Amino acid sequence: MAPRRKKIYEGKAKILYEGPEPGTLVQYFKDDATAFNAQKKATIEGKGVLNNRLSEYFMTGLTNIGVPTHFIKRLNMREQLIRQVEIVPLEVIVRNFAAGSIAKRLGLEEGSPLPRPIVEYSYKNDDLGDPLVPEEYIIAFGWANQQDLDDIVALALRVNDFLTGVFYGVGIKLIDFKIEIGRVWDGDFMRLIVADEISPDSCRLWDMKTGQKLDKDVFRRDLGNLTDAYTEVAKRLGVLPTNTQPIKPTLIN
Template sequence: MSTRRKKIYEGHGKILYEGPEPGTLVQYFKDDASAYNNAKRAVLEGKGVLNNRISEYFMTRLNTIGVQNHFIRRLNLREQLIRELEIIPLQVVVRNAAAGSLSQRFGLPEGQPLPRSIIEFYLKDEKLGNPMVTEEHITAFNWASTQEIDDMMALSLRVNDFLNGAFGAVGISLIDFRVEFGRLWENDFSRVVLADEISPDNCRLWDTQTREKLDLDRFRRDLGDAIEGYAEIARRLGIMKEMPTVIQGGLH
């Protein structure tokens, strides 16, 4: 279907195409994986199919608890219909335990619980290495208003509460995650809406008992079959039984 549509944007993990009606886009999930600002790349067979299902699972449930997002419905194995938003050029990272750059910056052991959840903002600009920014930078350069910053923080904490509960119930610890937001315009008013995806591509997920990593860190750090971690998450969430047999067959 998407081959005939106009491509709007292509990132590492997804392609956005023109949607079937005004105000919509088609989001296509690729198998491409990248890390360290694209210095490390590979194709992980089946990743796009798994991420499409996992993101659908969470976006649908977030909508039902009042966290409005861009997801409308899944179209097929790799595509979703989404609302077109004016993307705010920030990545919002919520951290529950030390890992990745936070561990490196402050010399904290990976997995050490934080005194409270920490929210960080990063400028969405790969050429600059997605630098960390403060609220001062955000308002000074007009990337978002003070009200939008408040909205993004409040929504991110709600998403964190929800994901912590959902993953915790199936024996997975949510170490941290990254989300993006956009403006949904209605006449002259806009509201902040959750965008992008929620998947092992942008969440750090550890098995609560063994502390085994089940996310993109498996690929980043060469910890073995990355897709097996993604598939394990889908299995625990009860999504795996709906997965095509090709994926199931190739993952045991």
């Protein structure tokens, strides 16, 4: 029997295990869905499989246009091999249309276009509810320096251009998304690369014609079956594992 893999980290939607080579990890996608900082939880059959496939699709596409990512290859239905990175403790949020917290904060109508893509940051800390932080805080507390932030904005906007185009091509409007950024060292030289995942868990996606939500808001706001929404995204992009049957979610407390 193979020895048990060493678990490095478990988050709300993924588990990281020690990888086969130094400097690599295995990222496992769970079926768990959480919202409102894990106050609402469910296990949603097939979600992990879909997100693994979708994240592979987006990360591969980014690599092809020269945006560096942590993705190496998909290993199976639920796992992918990734580069081990030092995660910058920020969620980098790119907004194209007003929705969620920015709509509330500024009294904007959900879905109204923003004058230009807005990049903002939240400090990765579940206990604090991932508070929004200005650049001033980020630099003062040493989470990233000014050069890093310039590089992060450039990466985020390139990801936005790529994703906006891909989704537009299949009739989906990219409202907003979040990414995480990792540092990798090549000798003495440090580079910033896109890490974590890109999936409907981390984007807001609306159907262009109907405005139907095809992302985690379906779960947050009880708008139907989350697997169906993610399956629809995967189908349109032509990335569907054959044996994913939509199954009713089972709620757990």
